Amino acid sequence: MIAALVDLSHPGHYLHWGFIQLSVANAVVILLMVIVFALAVAVPFRAGRKHR
Amino acid sequence: MSDTIRPAPAGPEPVVDEAGDSAVAGLAEPVVDDARPLPGDERMWSARLRGAAMRALPPGKLLPDRQPSYVASWVYIFGVLTLAAFVVILVSGAVLILKGPSWWHLSTTGLFFNSIHLWSVELFFFFMVLHLWGKFFMAAWRGNRALTWMTGVLCFVMSIGAAFTGYLSQQNFDSQWISTQAKDGLNSVGVGAFFNVLNFGQMLLWHVLLLPVAVAAIVGLHLLMVRHRGVVRPLPARGSRTGRHSAGERPAVAGTATAVADGGDR
Amino acid sequence: MSAATGTLGSRTLTEASRQPDHTPWDGPKIRYDLAKEFVIALVVMALLAVVLAVVFSSPDDHPVTIRQWSQATPGDFLATAVTELDGSSGTAGYGPPYNPWAPGEGQKIFPIGLQRWAGVHIPVNTADDFVLSPLRIAAASDPTLHAAIARYTAAPADQQQAWTTAYTAAVAHVAVNGATVSLRPGRYGPVATMMTGLLGMARTGSLDADLLSSPQFYGTDYTKPLLFIADGSFLAAKGQAQHLSGDQWGMMNETGNFPGQAWLWLYTMWYQVSPFSTSANADALVWALMMLLTLGLLLVPFIPGLRSIPRVVPVYRLIWRDHYRRLAAEQQSLSTGAPRAP
Numbered sequence: 001m002i003a004a005l006v007d008l009s010h011p012g013h014y015l016h017w018g019f020i021q022l023s024v025a026n027a028v029v030i031l032l033m034v035i036v037f038a039l040a041v042a043v044p045f046r047a048g049r050k051h052r
Numbered sequence: 053m054s055d056t057i058r059p060a061p062a063g064p065e066p067v068v069d070e071a072g073d074s075a076v077a078g079l080a081e082p083v084v085d086d087a088r089p090l091p092g093d094e095r096m097w098s099a100r101l102r103g104a105a106m107r108a109l110p111p112g113k114l115l116p117d118r119q120p121s122y123v124a125s126w127v128y129i130f131g132v133l134t135l136a137a138f139v140v141i142l143v144s145g146a147v148l149i150l151k152g153p154s155w156w157h158l159s160t161t162g163l164f165f166n167s168i169h170l171w172s173v174e175l176f177f178f179f180m181v182l183h184l185w186g187k188f189f190m191a192a193w194r195g196n197r198a199l200t201w202m203t204g205v206l207c208f209v210m211s212i213g214a215a216f217t218g219y220l221s222q223q224n225f226d227s228q229w230i231s232t233q234a235k236d237g238l239n240s241v242g243v244g245a246f247f248n249v250l251n252f253g254q255m256l257l258w259h260v261l262l263l264p265v266a267v268a269a270i271v272g273l274h275l276l277m278v279r280h281r282g283v284v285r286p287l288p289a290r291g292s293r294t295g296r297h298s299a300g301e302r303p304a305v306a307g308t309a310t311a312v313a314d315g316g317d318r
Numbered sequence: 319m320s321a322a323t324g325t326l327g328s329r330t331l332t333e334a335s336r337q338p339d340h341t342p343w344d345g346p347k348i349r350y351d352l353a354k355e356f357v358i359a360l361v362v363m364a365l366l367a368v369v370l371a372v373v374f375s376s377p378d379d380h381p382v383t384i385r386q387w388s389q390a391t392p393g394d395f396l397a398t399a400v401t402e403l404d405g406s407s408g409t410a411g412y413g414p415p416y417n418p419w420a421p422g423e424g425q426k427i428f429p430i431g432l433q434r435w436a437g438v439h440i441p442v443n444t445a446d447d448f449v450l451s452p453l454r455i456a457a458a459s460d461p462t463l464h465a466a467i468a469r470y471t472a473a474p475a476d477q478q479q480a481w482t483t484a485y486t487a488a489v490a491h492v493a494v495n496g497a498t499v500s501l502r503p504g505r506y507g508p509v510a511t512m513m514t515g516l517l518g519m520a521r522t523g524s525l526d527a528d529l530l531s532s533p534q535f536y537g538t539d540y541t542k543p544l545l546f547i548a549d550g551s552f553l554a555a556k557g558q559a560q561h562l563s564g565d566q567w568g569m570m571n572e573t574g575n576f577p578g579q580a581w582l583w584l585y586t587m588w589y590q591v592s593p594f595s596t597s598a599n600a601d602a603l604v605w606a607l608m609m610l611l612t613l614g615l616l617l618v619p620f621i622p623g624l625r626s627i628p629r630v631v632p633v634y635r636l637i638w639r640d641h642y643r644r645l646a647a648e649q650q651s652l653s654t655g656a657p658r659a660p
Contacts, residue, residue, distance in 0.1 A: 004375030008575040012561055019590050021567045025577040029178065037182050040126035041636045119350035120343040121331065122641035129359070132352075136359035140367050157378060166378075167371035174370075175363060177581050189633035193619035195339025205616045212581065219579075225379035226573055229557050231540075232548035233564065240425035240601035242436030245415035250545065253538025285339055286638040287629060289645065 108280050116279075122286050127190075130183035131278075137176035138271065142264065144169040149260055153223060173215055180208060192284045200281060203274040210267045217259035220249055231255075331641075331648050377573045379560075384529070384543060387552040388520035392494035398550040399516050400489060400509065402444040404482035409444050409545045416442040416545070425602035432602065440541060448546050452528045453512055456519050463515045466508035473507070481507035489513075497521060564589050584611065 013024040022030075087106050089099035147165045148156060156162035184204070187193075193201040219230050231249040238244035248254055329337075334345020388395040401407035409416060413423030414437050424433035450467065457464040470478060485506045493500040499514045519525045529546065530537040547553050554563075562568035569586035572578035588594045588604045597603060618624055628634055635642070 005373045008374055009377060009379075009573075010575060011559070012571070012573075012575045014561055021561070021590075023561065023571050023575070023578065025572070025575050026570055026580045029174070029577045029580050033178060033182060036178075037127075037185055040130070040182070040186070041633060043126055045124045045126050045128075045640070115352060117349060117351070118347040120334075121346040121348050121644070122638055123348070123350060124640045125637045127637050129355070132356055132359045133363060136356065136363040137367075139360055140363050144367070163375060163378070164371055167374070167376040168367045170376040171370035171374070172363065172367040174577060175366060177579075181581060186637070188618070189628050189631065190637060191625065191628035191634070193625070195341075197339075198619035201619055202616050205612075209612060215579070222378075223381065224377075225381050225556065226377065228381050228544060228547070228553065229560075229562050232544055232553065233557075233562075233568070237601045237605055239412075239415060239436075240433050240599070241427070241605050242414075242432035244433075245436035245439035248415075248440055248539070248541060250541040251539040256538075281340075282342055285335065285337075285343065286641050287634045289635075289642045 109276060113282075114279055120283060120285075123283055127186040128283075130179050130186055133179040134176060134183050135271070135275075137172050137179060138267075140172040141169060141176055142268075144172055145260065145264070153221060153256060157223070169218075173218070176211070177215070180211065184208065190284060191287060194284050195281065197277075197281050197284055200274065200277040203270055203277060207267065207270050207274055210263065210270060214259065214263035214267050217255045217263055220255040221252065221259050223252065227252075331645055332652070335645060374576070377576050379573045382547055382553050382556065383523065384520045384525045384547060385523040387547060387550060388517055388525075391550075391552050392499075392517060392521075393489065393492045394551050395520060396492060396494075396499065396513050396517060397486065397489045398546070399449060399513055400482050400485050402448040402546065402549065403450075403509070403512070404479060404486075405445060406486075407444055407549045409442060409549050414438050415440045425599045427599070427602045427606045442542065442545060444546075447542055448529070449512070449516060452519055452525055453515055455528060456515055456524075460515065463511060466511040466515070469508040470512060477507070481505070481509040485509045485513065565595065584608070 008025070015022045015024060015027055087102060089096065089103070093099050144165050148162070148169060151159075151162060156166035187201065187204065216230075216234070220227050220234075234249050235244055238247060238249060247258075329345050331345050334343060337344070384395075398407065402410060405411070411417075411420075411423060413419045414433055416438065418438055419434045424431055426433075450471070453463060453467055457467055470481075473481075484504050485501075488501045488504050488506070491502065494517075497514075497518050499510070499517060501510060516525070519528070526543060529543040530540060557563055557568065558566070560573050561571050562573070564586070567583075567586050567590060569582045569589075570578050570580060585604070585608050588607060589600060594600045594604055614621065614624070
């Protein structure tokens with residue numbers, strides 16, 4: 001594809017575990033989701049807490 | 053409709069002429085409760101609708117300045133991030149509409165906006181699912197909020213439909229593949245007879261009008277419900293009750309912070 | 319960290335927390351600027367989408383055309399075309415919504431045959447639509463082809479079947495050189511001429527145009543060319559190569575290395591496992607199962623056990639740990655008699 005800094009148009013890479021087949025791209029997305037959720041739960045939230 | 057002059061509404065006496073303009077020069081605008089129907093107008097559909105809307109969502113509830121003190125976690129931002137991604141989807145989609153469905157195949161600018169549209173969809177689902185996880189683990193359906201949960205699930209399902217028709221509208225190999233595969237699933241349950249995924253014209257129209265309007269409507273309903281009910285309270289600190297009402301039961305352990313909110317998920 | 323005040327709520331944290339879930343919160347509140355939050359979220363999402371678009375762009379694999387198919391794998395094209403003519407192709411024997419139901423056709427959810435009930439709403443006669451009608455256009459300027467078509471359509475059904483069966487057997491070993499088709503000697507009647515004529519149309523792209531634009535000039539309905547292409551192996555081979563097939567979790571995937579539709583993981587998972595992976599009714603059964611599970615997700619608030627999972631899995635304790643700490647602190651100060659924070 002033109003105009004991409006990182007060309008993702010090459011044949012995809014896939015991970016295999018038993019009957020599970022997962023593209024690396026999807027695996028990255030799912031991993032990111034878990035990480036972001038974990039961070040959201042763990043990181044303290046201070047914004048908006050104005051004390052009066 | 054009568055054109056007769058009606059008596060002025062009860063309450064503070066602003067001087068308001070027929071055009072509704074304040075004729076009291078030099079003084080601050082008096083606050084007129086425009087929401088109250090005039091005597092005799094209470095049975096009007098407009099008055100009743102307005103009254104119901106005002107009761108369900110007075111302005112201070114529709115866009116409040118404050119939230120309960122327990123709204124203090126990054127998990128609470130997933131909803132607004134999903135909504136923001138939805139707006140980016142709509143705007144990038146609108147740009148694609150401006151130049152028609154072939155544009156992105158022929159122009160680098162078109163391809164750029166198609167890319168924004170695709171990635172904002174990925175972000176949309178990314179944060180929507182995180183929002184779902186968060187709301188699930190908070191049991192956010194408690195306190196008569198079941199409909200809020202249900203409209204949320206409807207948003208999810210309809211969004212999948214909208215994304216699906218989007219993939220079908222690409223006019224490339226991917227859309228050929230998806231349509232020829234998906235037709236079997238839809239045909240097997242009779243839906244394919246009416247929703248023909250091989251019909252680009254039909255799929256494109258569903259994608260750019262019917263489904264975005266439906267998703268936006270459900271999203272709007274979902275948001276109004278969240279504002280109407282407010283954000284759900286935290287679960288009791290020692291969550292041992294599983295759905296049983298425990299009114300009147302107070303733990304007698306001094307020094308512990310066992311909040312005894314009403315038990316049950318309802 | 320000082321406690322949020324009760325200025326706008328009339329109750330303390332402890333008292334407010336004890337109220338039923340459906341009541342409005344009248345405990346301590348904090349300033350929370352929703353409008354500002356939305357604008358920030360919008361800017362962040364827009365920027366993120368733009369950055370991803372700049373870095374990764376989006377996939378746009380060229381579509382398959384009948385022209386491509388017939389030029390790349392002419393043998394497969396011919397083999398498919400003859401099955402369209404004699405009604406043995408996938409589309410010809412599909413049943414509703416393309417053609418009238420015959421016993422054995424269509425999928426069912428146990429005894430329920432929704433596919434059959436829906437009826438024929440997208441009529442496709444493969445012999446006429448994919449072969450004879452397009453050929454008649456070419457035959458207008460080709461007397462040999464015209465005669466072949468006339469001979470075929472005038473012959474009795476069993477004679478037609480004999481010709482196409484012989485052709486089907488022979489085309490497995492066909493040699494194609496450009497537009498020249500070489501078959502071993504056999505009794506194909508007019509079928510060989512017709513198929514060669516169709517191949518000629520396909521190679522020039524006129525079949526793509528004819529199938530799309532019938533019956534009028536403007537076409538936005540690609541049902542016919544897509545069904546025809548999907549009956550062959552060329553499209554399927556491309557799909558397989560890109561990991562898009564049903565038995566490759568294909569529903570989740572995208573061409574190339576792009577992320578696809580991870581949210582469809584559960585839908586496609588069933589196709590990988592028994593009994594769905596070997597069932598002729600897989601599509602209908604998986605659809606029914608997913609409708610059920612979606613209903614389950616919709617009705618979580620009402621399903622005992624399922625709705626109690628949040629209480630058992632202590633994620634909530636992390637999410638609201640701030641709140642529980644302040645509750646404990648308030649309880650502490652109350653029980654020690656310390657003055658309540660203003």
